[in-house]
Structure formats: structure tokens, C-alpha cells
Amino acid sequence: MNLTEKEAKEKYCPNFIDVHCPGTECMAWRWDESVPYRVEPMNLEEMKGSDCFECATAFSDAWRLDVDRYRCPKCRSAAVRTIEEPERRRGYCGLAGRVEVR
Numbered sequence: 001m002n003l004t005e006k007e008a009k010e011k012y013c014p015n016f017i018d019v020h021c022p023g024t025e026c027m028a029w030r031w032d033e034s035v036p037y038r039v040e041p042m043n044l045e046e047m048k049g050s051d052c053f054e055c056a057t058a059f060s061d062a063w064r065l066d067v068d069r070y071r072c073p074k075c076r077s078a079a080v081r082t083i084e085e086p087e088r089r090r091g092y093c094g095l096a097g098r099v100e101v102r
């Protein structure tokens with residue numbers, strides 16, 4: 001059963017009676033996925049002085065707004081930034097085992 005650390009701490013440890021799961025502080029904790037993230041468009045202020053992540057083309061008036069994000073005139077990559085959301089990352093108890101719930 002995959003849980004966020006917050007959810008896991010609300011459950012009891014399978015190894016000790018009346019002890020809540022200590023989450024990532026426990027040696028038995030196993031992550032089952034990498035840190036989730038969301039992607040947001042960069043605004044004009046953030047883009048000034050920055051380059052395209054893909055082809056290093058400098059930001060200029062040639063960049064065009066495409067719906068909600070600016071795109072590189074050369075390779076069409078969007079100017080975005082990723083924001084990690086570690087609180088959404090899920091793992092499981094290595095003692096209880098990995099129970100697949102579908």
C-alpha cells in the first residue's frame with residue numbers, strides 16, 4: 001500500500017503494538033516513486049536574462065506567448081519551471097511489505 005509520509009504516520013507500525021509509523025525516520029521505509037513535481041510557466045520577469053533550457057537561445061522579443069507560456073523561437077521549447085512537491089511522494093513500509101491495492 002503506497003502512502004504519503006503524512007498518511008503513513010496515521011497508521012500503526014506492524015512491528016510494535018500501539019506505535020505509530022515514524023515515516024521516513026524508520027529504516028524500513030521505502031520510497032516507491034521519485035519526488036512528484038508540477039510544471040508552471042515562467043513569467044516575463046523570471047525570463048529576463050535567462051536562456052532556453054534546450055538550445056540556450058537567449059530570451060528576446062522573438063519569443064511568442066503560446067496560451068500561457070512563452071516558447072523558444074528556435075526549438076519551440078516552453079519556458080517553464082518545475083516545482084517539486086515532496087509532500088506528495090509516496091512510499092511503503094518495508095516490514096509490512098508492499099501490498100498492491102488496485
Ligand SMILES: [Zn+2]
Nearest residue numbers: 052055072075
Ligand atoms: Zn530553444
